Amino acid sequence: MFDKDAPSSQRVFAELAKEGVRTKLHRYATWRTRDEDDAKDLVASALVLVCDPAKKKTWDPDKRSFFSHMRRVMDDVAIQQKRVGAGRFEINESTLARNAGDPDALPDPADEHDRADEQLGGHRELAWLRRLGAILLERLRGKDEKAVAVYHAACIEEEPADQARHLGIPVAEVYEAHRRLRYNGLIVKDEWQQAEAARMDELQRRKSRKEDPS
Numbered sequence: 001m002f003d004k005d006a007p008s009s010q011r012v013f014a015e016l017a018k019e020g021v022r023t024k025l026h027r028y029a030t031w032r033t034r035d036e037d038d039a040k041d042l043v044a045s046a047l048v049l050v051c052d053p054a055k056k057k058t059w060d061p062d063k064r065s066f067f068s069h070m071r072r073v074m075d076d077v078a079i080q081q082k083r084v085g086a087g088r089f090e091i092n093e094s095t096l097a098r099n100a101g102d103p104d105a106l107p108d109p110a111d112e113h114d115r116a117d118e119q120l121g122g123h124r125e126l127a128w129l130r131r132l133g134a135i136l137l138e139r140l141r142g143k144d145e146k147a148v149a150v151y152h153a154a155c156i157e158e159e160p161a162d163q164a165r166h167l168g169i170p171v172a173e174v175y176e177a178h179r180r181l182r183y184n185g186l187i188v189k190d191e192w193q194q195a196e197a198a199r200m201d202e203l204q205r206r207k208s209r210k211e212d213p214s
Contacts, residue, residue, distance in 0.1 A: 150177035
């Protein structure tokens with residue numbers, strides 16, 4: 001239950017009172033949803049979760065910044081809302097078709113297990129992208145701090161010109177940083193794919209040895 005007097009809530013309120021914090025959250029939510037109204041709802045939903053200890057999504061200042069934590073929570077909420085929302089509308093349309101007397105007008109409601117699988121797939125993909133992003137940032141820290149800064153700015157501002165204004169650097173430097181991010185990102189992705197292929201090959205060899213002990 002949401003408790004405005006809980007320590008988790010008080011920490012959040014203190015951060016929200018700081019200049020620019022609400023603007024940054026809304027900018028990221030708008031980038032995530034591509035819609036102003038949906039962005040407001042996304043921020044509000046994420047804040048409720050972060051303030052409620054029972055939801056186990058409260059913010060720990062010792063682990064990450066408030067904005068980084070909120071960004072993760074908003075990502076999770078956006079994926080969940082997208083999956084559940086799509087299923088809800090599909091069921092309503094199918095019900096309407098049945099009421100009209102034409103059961104073949106629209107497909108049957110999506111199976112609940114299918115939607116759960118899709119949602120799990122979305123979470124896995126997001127976790128995978130986060131892992132690759134973390135590897136990329138770790139590789140660039142201390143070597144290309146400007147690219148790291150542009151990476152974070154791109155999570156707030158969509159357009160390179162806005163990212164440049166946000167960082168106070170020429171837009172040409174932003175474009176160049178994006179080029180380096182893409183280059184190194186492809187290397188990180190290729191290395192991960194090669195390691196994953198090697199892991200799968202090893203699993204297949206172990207399975208084959210078990211099936212053919214001779």
